Amino acid sequence: MEKNLRTIEVQSFIDGERFSPYQWVILILCFLVVAADGFDTAAIGFIAPSLIGDWGITRAALGPVMSAALVGLGIGALVAGPAADRIGRKAVLALSVFFFGVWSLASAQASSVEALTAWRFLTGLGLGAAMPNAVTLMSEYAPARIRAMAVNAMFCGFSVGLSIGGLCAAWLIPHFGWQSVLVAGGVGPVVLTVLLLVLLPESAQFMVVSKRPAEKIVRVLRRISNDTRLAEGASLNFTAADTRASGADKSSLGLIVSRPYRFGTSMLWLAYFMGLMIFYLLTNWLPTLFKDAGFSAERAALTTSLFPLGGILGNLCLGWVMDKANPRRVNACAYVLAAALVLTIGRGVADQFWLAVLIFLTGTAVTSAVTSMSALAASFYPTRSRATGVAWMLGIGRMGAVAGAMTGGLLMSMGLQFGAVFTLLAVPAFVAAFALGALSRRDSAPLADSANQTV
Template structure:
């Protein structure tokens, strides 16, 4: 029987090189966190320079999200064909160049186009770096590895906001895009020299020089080197790549449940992140106090992703995710009733950030376990892309509800319901995934024997 390095890595203690690769994935997400929110940082300055209406500014804010959704859906699947590393390098180049170009645009339309292109690159990076973090971790620490990778987004957003304030006050809003683009290109060169290809991809797809590349990685990871490539069974009736492959071999219902889990969580998460400062201000807080609450939610997010990962090292990630979702729904209702007590509201803001961001990190940790290596980037990317639809719709639906006269308390209750619906999809997915894993292991053991 041919030795399988993947199985050996699943059961061994993780070494420094594995954590180093996960650290590179965290840095990729830090860059993405800054690039995603750069439009929010510069919105007021951009609007003032060109005299934009609220709808025009809203379109600019949405352009990047649309691009991210498209990148996750249409670029990320190529990581299963050409490799995780080449796609990340390509997407870093796309994001970096378009960010620099955004610093020299002369109209809102041009800026919107550049934001969409930047979003395309970010969508591809998010899905692929998430998969690499998962594939370089052992079974026990996989959820923590992916959750740590997710903290990069909150770190990038927090640090980026502070940098943006300094740059705008001294050099104007264009300098923020220029700094973000140059930093992304620096990360491109860092990734060229430090980011390896996925071991899972090399084992399954077996590109040119796969054996020597696998053995080089085995040496770094501390695995036994192999003398020949493992046999890969290819079903000629299955699609070669693309989303259609996610609905074959019993994966269809799991894929749909994962998509709707992302949709519900992103729908609730983006409401909390987008509307909280404004709603708190409208309910008795000052504008500064509302913004402070929003910042505290983001700050709490840096801890939420790590927390869910640590707990998942001991408890099945699906159950931890369901618990975080339930606590988030309850905390949302407590939070909206705390506006009369400023200290309590700020404390609850931190905990809301911990839990809501933990829910997002939990989704990223869950999703790689659903799919085999050959379709993993496609599966993760499509789920993220479907979730972005919820993120895009969320602020629009909230605005429509508020315009119709619904109270903020009622509105928060509706959005808490999105997290409750996510509990149902996550627990259903857990049951299906466990059953599918048992069947797959039985088939593999039959083939090997």
């Protein structure tokens, strides 16, 4: 029997096969998880005016409600990553989506700002725990030749969910009240949980690293390929290419900050922090900036709406280029392009048409650069700590989102003009580009034989 034992390296096996219908199912399910985030982001913004009217509260009183989910997102990501590297991606993802839905349903029953804030925080915890596991699962089932493209395509779900959330809120609120939007945002994830449990597989690489039975791994790989090596009764031994580099003596969190990964981890965190800082500052404050610059309310809203429109196109294009070239340098170039665009806007653009074009291009560059960071993180870490690495980058990045919103308010209070604010945004863009450029100059991956060095 030993002579007939065949060894299959799982990632190489997946890389050598076409993108199968089963992998499309995985992509669609992960796409729906991200779409739930987009739906929730749009919904809470649309119900705010109704809350002010129904509860007789000020806009300032809604501040904690609007930010509670964002804080929960960060904490949920930090906790869920190590859990997924210990018990599995599928279990944590399904539980996260389920509780996200349940807590969204509970939010619809809130009768005070305090109660809604608490439920929104718990909703954010569930969603924050789900996102990094969707990224990790998708990256581990995508062939290397299209991995960045697949992960970025998955993140297009956010824009789709954003649009659906806005459309649903616009119809539901007049007919059924603001609570109906939160109910819709809760029912969807609960139904999605059932689909995840039935259709979504555990990561094949995780099953190898965690020494799951070979029969379970074979069952999954047969859905990807009918390779004769997977025939019934074959004696198989599965391996993961990065098993030896996974630092068996360290926890998943300890591994991502250990010597071989420490520099890369810090650069990924820095780049993502800066990227989200730019994204959320512009998302939250663009309408105000345009109104202060003399735009009418309608023109300000229309021009602002161009910022996220380029996200889908940018995600797919940048993902395609990342799969063809050095992905870190490609993403660094996207940040440089973003810096050049905000500097151009900051110098003053008299024609409103060209200003609109530049806002669209800025949104394309910033959104795709930030989105593609998840693919970079997933490719940087070994299987044993991949979910933790992705999750902690996402969690640290949420601090950048909060910093962006707060910085925008500070700049407004200082009385800085439209051009000055855009010019200053070039600083975090260049910092992010520098971080990824520094990382790309290092070895393309941490050395396997150094992974067990002391911290």
